Amino acid sequence: MKSLFFILIAALSAFANAGELDGMTFCRKVETGGMFGQPKGTREHCVSFKEDVMTDNANTFFGNPPECFSYTIENSKIINSDKNSDTGYEIQGEAIVVPETGAVLTLKLNR
Numbered sequence: 001m002k003s004l005f006f007i008l009i010a011a012l013s014a015f016a017n018a019g020e021l022d023g024m025t026f027c028r029k030v031e032t033g034g035m036f037g038q039p040k041g042t043r044e045h046c047v048s049f050k051e052d053v054m055t056d057n058a059n060t061f062f063g064n065p066p067e068c069f070s071y072t073i074e075n076s077k078i079i080n081s082d083k084n085s086d087t088g089y090e091i092q093g094e095a096i097v098v099p100e101t102g103a104v105l106t107l108k109l110n111r
Contacts, residue, residue, distance in 0.1 A: 020073060021049035026097040026105035032061060047089065047097060047105060054078065054087070058099075 027046040034040030047056045054071040070081040078089040078097070088100040095107035 019052050021054075021071075021091075022051060024049050025108045026095075027108045028103055028105045030061070035062070045103070045105065046108070054080075056087075056089075 025046055025048040027044045030043050030045050032040060032043050043061065045058050045061070047054060049055075049071070052070055053068055055066050055068045057066040060066055069083070071087070072079045072081050073091065076091045078087045078091065079085070080087050090098050090100075092098050097105045099105070
């Protein structure tokens with residue numbers, strides 16, 4: 001019975017609360033060449049979290065709206081709950097989100 005309890009605790013700790021990142025925004029600077037009708041210059045690729053929803057503006061670089069979906073966290077990976085699929089983003093430490101491309105998005109402090 002004790003071992004079942006510890007297995008249950010370990011399994012539950014692998015799944016973090018969806019709202020754990022709420023209120024946080026992670027960004028990186030990107031130099032753009034002005035493709036798809038977008039302005040040339042420095043822009044920010046950001047992922048933000050609010051009310052259990054993740055917003056990713058990566059698609060806006062190609063003239064599309066930002067992607068928004070419900071999320072959960074499983075073993076440091078951010079999961080799209082709406083599609084039950086891996087987003088390709090992983091949490092590393094307290095202030096870094098890394099997409100599978102290897103770029104580093106750091107916590108943006110709201111001022």
